[in-house]
Amino acid sequence: MTISVLLVDDHPVVRAGIRGMLAGEPDIAVAGEAASGAEAVAVVRAAPPDVVLMDLRMPGLDGAQATAQVLAASPRTRVVVLTTYETDADILRAVEAGAAGYLLKDSSRDDLVNAVRIAARGGTVLAPSVASRLLHRVRRPQHEALSPREVEVLRLVARGLSNVEIGRALHIAEATVKTHLLRAFAKLGVSDRTAAVTTAMAEGLI
Incomplete structure (x- = not known):
């Protein structure tokens, strides 16, 4: 079975780079590209892919908002955030929106390919630095509410x-x-x- 992938990033060069990294994998096919969150949602509604590689910070509808709308339109689609940002707030917004994974753009080709396969199988994939931040956050005692x-x-x-x-x-x-x-x-x-x-x-x- 071939895994269909939608690339979402507002930079054409980045999309081209990701497409190149996925090229040559017999079980992965880039089914389309989108330059914005709104465009991604429209593409998913028309032809739902198996996996969406979603940039986080885009003008208009950002990656977290787009992720929520993509999943509302196609619950079986898996979204993996691919971004340069790893702040707690960014990570939490993506996870709360339903993202199945969170990778950084400096990930290796092997890591990216494996992430697509793991997400397509229903698994969760997190960059090591992101996983440790989430774990630290879960373990940290909840703060007393501010007045x-x-x-x-x-x-x-x-x-x-x-x-x-x-x-x-x-x-x-x-x-x-x-x-x-x-x-x-x-x-x-x-x-x-x-x-x-x-x-x-x-x-x-x-």
Whole structure:
């Protein structure tokens, strides 16, 4: 049985490179290409492939959103994200959308070919660095919920405001701002403003 594959990436050179990596495999055939998430969804609705190799960051409908729509249109199709990004937020969005795999674009030809075969058989494939990040996240204790005011303060920190400016914006004393920040640091398990914002954003808290 030949595995039909749809390549989705907004860069033609990348699509050509992936097509070349899959060429010559007797059990894999590139059935089509799409330059955007919306185009990918349309192609899948017209002719569902076995596997979609999905770029993550594209203009308009991004890879995670497209993955969810692809699977809604064709539940039997398997989506493997192929991207240069491996932040916690990117990985979680892709997995939550239903992706069967998450590979980085620096993966070897053998890894890519094997990923297509594993996904087509119903398996899950993750780049080692991605697997370790997910495992670490699952093992990490859940953080205590931030209060609405702590969320407000962190959002303003993310916009680059100082404690004094945050105090003015929220009509509270600078000392109160510091207190909210220290409580947020403790809940997030971090020790500085940058780490607090990064962690809160990665976990979808702000």
